[in-house]
Amino acid sequence: MLEALSDFTAGLPAWAQWLGIMLISAIPFVESYFGAVIGILVGLHPAVAIVAAIIGNAISMFAFVFAADVARKKVVEGRETAKEPSPRRERLKRMFDRFGVPGVSLLGQTLLPSQITSGAMVSFGASRNAVLLWQCISIVVWGVAFGLLALGGAELLSLR
Template sequence: MISSVQEWALSLPWFLHWVGILALGAIPFVESYLGSVIGVLSGLSPFVAIPVAIGGNVVSMLAFVFGAHAVRGRVMAGREEAPLTPRKQKLKERFDRYGVAGVSLLGQMVLPSQITSALIVSFGASRNRVILWQVISIILWGVVCGILAVYGVNLFA
């Protein structure tokens, strides 16, 4: 999958190359970490590829957070919380144990930031706190993976 996405990015005209990386960064499971790697490996300067992939991921995550916050507000208006399914209960227990910061920083190893952030907000966490920690996490993962790509470390093969 990574090679086909990389080929797609390379097929774009040089002046639209960064737009392709921006779009890749917005896709769940590609995000800032793979978007920055694909951008670097496809020839973009790391000083362009990494921030552009991070930007795409942040914009996408914000859409999910604001959407989840709005839906939760409408659903919860005047109602009690419904019991959680076993799967959501397990996620809630992890959220309670690690908090917004821990789930944001470590959650990207399991789920995309968009899904993680929407789940955290649906559990009732502060929208602004979720956004802050998700942005920190997206930047951290994008920079680390982009730098590893610059130095030829291949963790995704």
């Protein structure tokens, strides 16, 4: 899949490759970290690749948070009944109870995409604004970290 996304981005005109990185970074499990890597490997300037990946991931995450917020309000108002949580959701809830919004935001991306963890935290009752803030911090941290790793690796292997 990452090869296909890389081919998609590389196939775009040079002036539009940053838009391709934004698009692919909005995909759960690709996010800012793989988006930044792909952008760097296709030849975008590292700063452009990392910023485009962060923006694409953040836009997608915002959509998930606002959707989860609306769904939670409907559930709280009694319009819907809650389903039995999945084992993954239960694990995320335990992590949320233990580490709070900052911990789940920063560490949660090792388990699930930011879109899913952010939506889940809002559905657990976390403040929408706190989730947005900490998820943005997490997206930036992961995007910059993986972008710098990709840059170092590409230069080490002379791929750039």
